[in-house]
Amino acid sequence: MATDIARGNPTERAFVTPEGVDLRLNIGDAGQRAAAFLLDASIIIGVLIALSLVLALTGVGAVGAAGKAGVEVIAVLWLAAFFFLRNFYFTAFELSAAAATPGKRMMGLRVAARDGGRLKAEAIFTRNAMRELEVFLPLSIMGARAAEGGVDAWIYVLSFAWAGIFVFFPLFNKDRLRVGDLVGGTWVVRTPRRKLTRDMADDGAGRRAIYDFTTAQLDAYGAKELHVLETILRDSDRKTLRDVAERISGKIGWTRDPHETDRAFLSAYYAALRERLEQKLLMGVRRRDKHDV
Amino acid sequence: MSASGLLKSQRFRQAREDDWRRLERLMDKAEKGAMAKLTDAEILAVPVLYRSTLSALSVARETSLDQGLIDYLETLSARAYFFVYGSRSTLQDRLTGFFSVEWPAAVRGLWRETLISAGLMLFGALVAGWLVTIEPEWFYAFVPGELAGGRDPAASTATLRATLDGTADAEGLSTFAAFLFTHNAQVALLAFALGFALCLPTALLVLYNGATVGAFVALFASRGLGVEAGGWLLIHGVTELFAVILAGAAGLHIGWSVAFPGQRRRLDAASEAGRTAGVAMAGVVVMLLAAGLLEGFGRQLITDTFARYGVAAVTGLVWALYFYAPRREAVHGH
Numbered sequence: 001m002a003t004d005i006a007r008g009n010p011t012e013r014a015f016v017t018p019e020g021v022d023l024r025l026n027i028g029d030a031g032q033r034a035a036a037f038l039l040d041a042s043i044i045i046g047v048l049i050a051l052s053l054v055l056a057l058t059g060v061g062a063v064g065a066a067g068k069a070g071v072e073v074i075a076v077l078w079l080a081a082f083f084f085l086r087n088f089y090f091t092a093f094e095l096s097a098a099a100a101t102p103g104k105r106m107m108g109l110r111v112a113a114r115d116g117g118r119l120k121a122e123a124i125f126t127r128n129a130m131r132e133l134e135v136f137l138p139l140s141i142m143g144a145r146a147a148e149g150g151v152d153a154w155i156y157v158l159s160f161a162w163a164g165i166f167v168f169f170p171l172f173n174k175d176r177l178r179v180g181d182l183v184g185g186t187w188v189v190r191t192p193r194r195k196l197t198r199d200m201a202d203d204g205a206g207r208r209a210i211y212d213f214t215t216a217q218l219d220a221y222g223a224k225e226l227h228v229l230e231t232i233l234r235d236s237d238r239k240t241l242r243d244v245a246e247r248i249s250g251k252i253g254w255t256r257d258p259h260e261t262d263r264a265f266l267s268a269y270y271a272a273l274r275e276r277l278e279q280k281l282l283m284g285v286r287r288r289d290k291h292d293v
Numbered sequence: 294m295s296a297s298g299l300l301k302s303q304r305f306r307q308a309r310e311d312d313w314r315r316l317e318r319l320m321d322k323a324e325k326g327a328m329a330k331l332t333d334a335e336i337l338a339v340p341v342l343y344r345s346t347l348s349a350l351s352v353a354r355e356t357s358l359d360q361g362l363i364d365y366l367e368t369l370s371a372r373a374y375f376f377v378y379g380s381r382s383t384l385q386d387r388l389t390g391f392f393s394v395e396w397p398a399a400v401r402g403l404w405r406e407t408l409i410s411a412g413l414m415l416f417g418a419l420v421a422g423w424l425v426t427i428e429p430e431w432f433y434a435f436v437p438g439e440l441a442g443g444r445d446p447a448a449s450t451a452t453l454r455a456t457l458d459g460t461a462d463a464e465g466l467s468t469f470a471a472f473l474f475t476h477n478a479q480v481a482l483l484a485f486a487l488g489f490a491l492c493l494p495t496a497l498l499v500l501y502n503g504a505t506v507g508a509f510v511a512l513f514a515s516r517g518l519g520v521e522a523g524g525w526l527l528i529h530g531v532t533e534l535f536a537v538i539l540a541g542a543a544g545l546h547i548g549w550s551v552a553f554p555g556q557r558r559r560l561d562a563a564s565e566a567g568r569t570a571g572v573a574m575a576g577v578v579v580m581l582l583a584a585g586l587l588e589g590f591g592r593q594l595i596t597d598t599f600a601r602y603g604v605a606a607v608t609g610l611v612w613a614l615y616f617y618a619p620r621r622e623a624v625h626g627h
Contacts (some may be wrong), residue, residue: 015371018378021347023371072468079471083478087578097379098324110375114564118378121387122395123564126571132479133486162490179489183547184571185564192368196313197361199306205298227360234361274358275300281356282301 013175015189016116026190028109030176033188039103044085051081086136090128095121100191110191114175119186127184134179138163200233203263204271211268217252218276224289226277229270233263241266302357309349313369316342320372343373391575399572400616406542406549410499414538417503418510425511435501435508444509450516457518457525474585477533478578481540485574488544489563491552495544502537506530524601528592531609533584536577543570543577580612 015025028036055074062070093101099119100110111127113119141159170176181187204211221229232244245262248254248269256265277287299307319335319342331339350366357363400407424431429446436445444456480502487494506526513522547566554562587608595601 017347017370017374019344019347021351021370023374024367025371075468076471079468079475083471083475087478087482097376099375099379112375120568121391122568122571122575125575126567129482129571129574130486130489132482133489136479137483137486166490179486182560183489183563183567185567192371194365194368196310196317196365199303199359199362201300201303201359205300205303208298223358226358230360271300274302277358278300278302278356281358 011190013189015112018116025112025192027176028107028188028190030170032107032109032190033170033176033178036101036103036107036109039106040090040101041103043102044089047085048082052078087128090131091124094124094128099124104188105191108191108193109188111186112189114181114185114187123184123186125184127178127180127186130178130180130183134166134169138167197234200230200267201271201274203233204267204269207264207268208272208275211265211272213252213254213269213272215276217254218273220248220252220290221273222287222289222292223277226270226273229266229273233267233270236263238262302353302359302362305349305352305357306359306362309345312342313346313349313366316346316373317369320369320376323376324372339373340377343370343377346370346373391572395572396576397616397620399569400539400576402569403539403542403546403573406545407538410538410541410545413496413499413541414503414506414534417500418507421504421507422511422514423507425508426515429512429515432508432512435504437505444512446512450518453513453516453518454521457513457521471585471589473588474582477537477585478581481537481577481581482574484537484540485544485547485570485577488541488546488548488570489551490548492545492548495541495548499537499541502534506534521598524598524605525592527605528595528601529584529588531605532580532587532612535609535612536580536584539573539580540577543573546570583608 009026011026011029012024013027015023017023055078059071059074062074064070090101094111098105098110099112104110111119111124113123138160141156141163166179169179169182175181175187177187229244232240241262245256245265249256249265254265280287316339319331319339322330322335323339346366347370350363350370353359353363353366421431421435425435432446444453480498484495484498487498510519510522510526513519547563547570550562550566551559557565587604591604592601595604
């Protein structure tokens with residue numbers, strides 16, 4: 001957990017692969033999870049409404065063609081569709097290669113095994129069977145009307161609070177586990193997706209002959225400042241570049257050539273600083289930031 | 294410094310970049326759901342590329358300060374990890390494994406909970422039966438109106454007899470079967486999920502289920518229709534009640550592990566129990582489908598009481614042998 005604090009990312013979790021490498025995944029936060037669920041719920045309801053309309057229309061035709069037997073077929077189809085959507089929509093999608101329902105996919109989430117191993121089918125089944133407790137039980141309690149008062153009303157309030165525990169369970173643990181995740185041994189993580197960006201040292205590496213910074217000048221900063229500089233070079237905002245260039249040249253006592261651009265100076269300094277810090281890294285010394293000596 | 298003026302970490306990156314991009318392209322393809330489009334050579338290449346990327350990530354973390362590179366390698370490794378360790382066995386393999394090994398093994402593993410669950414159901418049935426025998430009004434307390442369907446103490450003996458022979462409602466058979474299956478499956482899933490709430494709600498649900506059955510039988514027995522009612526109930530009841538008992542057992546298993554995790558962490562105990570119980574539960578849905586078919590069609594088409602008892606005995610025997618008969622597991626080596 002020390003790395004979490006160091007990198008200042010509250011959703012990052014250690015996730016060690018069987019090969020022993022920590023992939024540092026990010027878990028989905030409560031908002032993303034709720035949004036994904038609402039998307040899925042509206043898809044299910046939308047499909048049910050569409051299906052009901054289609055079946056109602058064909059039902060009219062079926063009655064004309066086959067009488068009572070026609071209605072029966074329609075009713076069975078509807079019941080079966082309702083059952084499968086309610087119970088297997090989540091399971092079926094999470095068993096696919098993406099391990100995510102359409103709602104989760106839209107929110108950039110996926111299900112993973114908490115222990116870093118293979119995601120098993122029974123884990124997916126269990127995590128979704130538990131929705132009975134988390135979604136449908138509270139809904140049916142809400143559906144049951146509270147009586148006028150007295151004991152029934154109290155039982156209603158108590159069962160409502162009791163069901164609420166399961167609904168809001170993800171908010172009470174730091175990994176945002178549902179009851180289903182807890183029992184299934186799964187969690188929901190953000191699907192990582194990032195392109196390989198240009199190496200910011202490519203610009204400056206060739207120019208280091210012109211900019212021969214002294215060792216003292218390169219020892220002004222550590223890895224944290226290097227990463228800030230990398231981000232600034234990447235974003236390439238003219239005003240920020242100028243401010244930072246002035247700040248750095250002031251700090252290390254570098255006299256700027258009036259013809260050089262801010263970018264040229266900063267990328268050269270970035271390359272030189274990175275080389276210096278990486279050399280130290282090879283010797284086993286990681287300089288975290290400028291205060292770290 | 295080298296002659297080319299490049300940093301060590303730059304050369305490290307340039308030497309491996311093509312492999313990473315290749316892995317990325319393969320992952321793009323696989324994640325678009327085009328698994329089938331990957332050639333055999335590509336599928337074989339993925340694990341190799343995955344391991345080399347993973348080791349590049351380890352090296353980069355220790356020697357490179359190019360944050361963009363490390364972030365990229367982390368995400369690429371994670372994507373490839375999900376592919377390499379994803380669930381990729383074919384549906385057929387999975388079904389075969391489930392029905393031949395996993396399901397019976399999971400059910401056998403739950404034998405203690407199964408006994409408790411069966412005991413609870415029997416107890417509920419006996420108590421409800423006894424209560425209805427001494428005071429028929431109790432019937433309404435145990436059987437919800439929509440399940441009774443007119444079979445209550447107010448009905449005449451002739452009406453009750455008519456409901457048993459199956460010809461009365463032969464019209465809406467398949468609708469009825471579908472309704473029963475979905476209703477029962479929902480009850481079973483609820484019994485399972487409630488187990489997490491420390492066993493108690495599951496136990497109550499199983500008890501109540503038993504009470505409904507007991508009240509029914511007691512009502513018919515009081516009119517001298519006990520044997521016929523038994524056949525009417527057991528033709529599908531053997532399968533259905535067994536399924537409900539197993540669902541209850543799976544729920545109890547989870548609840549017990551959460552309440553008393555022993556030496557393990559509570560979280561680990563819960564997910565370990567969830568794995569066994571989940572397998573058993575997936576099978577319960579299959580059993581309930583069979584029960585729904587037997588109830589909807591078998592019961593309405595087979596009207597002879599002794600034939601009904603025969604079917605009940607056969608289903609009971611089949612399930613018992615399937616779950617509990619000793620088998621040569623060592624030979625299959627699973």
